[in-house]
Amino acid sequence: MQFENTRAYAASLDRQDELLKYRNEFIFPKVNGNDVIYFTGNSLGLQPKNAKKYVDEVMQDWAELAVEGHFYAEKPWWDYHERLAAPLARVVGAKTDEVTVMNTLTVNLHLLMVSFYNPSAARFKIICEEKAFPSDQYMLASQVRFHGYDPKEAIVEIKKRPGENFWREEDVLAKIEDVGDELALVLIGGVNYYNGQVFNMKAITQAGHKAGAIVGFDLAHAAGNIKLELHDWNVDFAAWCSYKYMNSGPGNASGIFVNQRHLGKKDIPRFEGWWGHNKDRRFLMEPEFDPMPNAEAWHLSNASILSFAPYLASLKMFDEVGMDALVEKSKLLTSYLEFILKEVDKNVDASFEIITPEDRGCQLSVFLHGKGREIFDYLMKNGVIVDWREPNVIRLAPVPFYCSFEDMFTFGEILKKGLTS
């Protein structure tokens, strides 16, 4: 497609965009009286207008019904979470049974590690990407120590090549083969939070299984961003947060995926609680744990309904639109942003560099060569919300649900002014 760097052209792309109307379904913060250009949906998605309605409904039921809300609310609380499973399964490419919502992301990764990291003296190593998200690093190291191994020996990081900004697929697969018989688990962020790279999860899963290992993914930056086929890729387990691309609200509930072949097992190592118990017998308060036949077997506590309500509101929109349409727009919008950045770069030569590789979702990470922090501050003051990562990177996520092509053009104009003044 031959892009043009004009407002009229950007507006014409907006007119052809079938998802443009969804922009109206979100609440934008304002700077200087105008809606911001929001590039940080990969950190905290905007608030869907219908989120409040879903939260208010729970508040109302609580006020009017109190404890009776568990069974007699408009959407009864005791099985409220079940409403999220089917639409969420469609977002991540799973069977409904394989998906549920509970807790928060790092908590869920720990719980899933209990089931899927079972090291032995011969097979105890974990492969992850170098500089994984800090919480994942702490999680992995503490799990390894918990089992009595040394993180320095047990955790094998896949490195980027010197001078390169991304991981090469052949290096990832070679490392898996290399660690081979000693490999217990591969756990990688499906989309890297820093450079926006999408890993080939299908190939990684195949390679991991060939080595006799379990394969899991942290999908914090993937869920609601790229097309996932967790079931068909044969991934063992995954977890993600819902407040980034999934627009559920700050710190809100996390989703998990457990492959069907691991479901319905009583002998799998697992931390257990009453909400994972057979729901038909849950209130008989029996002493012996009888796991739910689906991913809910990993539930511990009764559900935090107030955090599920906005998630459900958001999922309703994902279901209406579907990941295919979102991904289609995301690709075009991200390409247009890339084009705009290159146009700006023509005017102010060698001032920055895009470090996101071709395998990407909806994020471009830009390394600023000259002014760094000043440009970030300038953008924020001028109504462009971006995020800053040390040492000199701004991340831009043009989220297809609520960003427009005209936003990209306007951003380019603002950036050019900031770099040349």
Ligand SMILES: *Cc1c(COP(=O)(O)O)cnc(C)c1O
């Ligand atoms: C955002 C993010 C997290 C956050 O974890 P929480 O437990 O929700 O605070 C973890 N891992 C990755 C890769 C992330 O991008």
